[in-house]
Amino acid sequence: MHSAPKGTTLAFDFGEARIGVAQGDAEVGMGHPLATVSGSSNEAKFEAIAKLVAEWRPVQLVVGLPTHADGREHELTRLSRKFGRRLHGRFGLPVYWVDERMSSLYAESLLAEAQVFGKKQKAVLDQVAAQAILQGFFECGAAEYFNGREDGAAGGGGQKAV
Secondary structure, eight states: OBOOOSSEEEEEEOOSSEEEEEEEETTTTEEEEEEEEEOSSHHHHHHHHHHHHHHHOOSEEEEEEOOOTTSOOOHHHHHHHHHHHHHHHHHOOOEEEEEOTTHHHHHHHHHHHTTOOHHHHHHHHHHHHHHHHHHHHHHHOBSEEESSOOOSTTSSTTOOBO
16 A cells, blocks of 8 residues: 655646646645646647646646546557656656546536636636546545556556555
8 A cells, every 4th residue: 555645746637639737735635727738749748747847846646547437448548657657757756547537527517617618618628627636636546656667567556545
């Protein structure tokens, strides 16, 4: 059993075109939408993420792990894991993967409650989805933890964060 460190956390809702980012503090247990990262290349996206990491100085990173409704993995699952491994490689921080199956529905619901629709909703949807992922991490822990080793079948050693 691995305990998550206390301190600032950045969470990511990975997408091939856009990456939503949320920030929160593990001790307080609340996340906030922060940014939507997009760019013409992976390098441009990682440069934008590096600026956020430098500004917020997180102690850990959380990446949403998309799966089918029944939990089976698909191509975006593989790409999200790759993204998380790249985050760890660049920043040397622990990465936690969190089940994100309901994050987009939760984000749409929150934005509808706030009367945010259409183009305004699209602009912040990924950030709010990242916030939902972060809240899930604070409330339920993570499915997996990655510290740079590939010793588990899923690449994270199967350790659960609490």
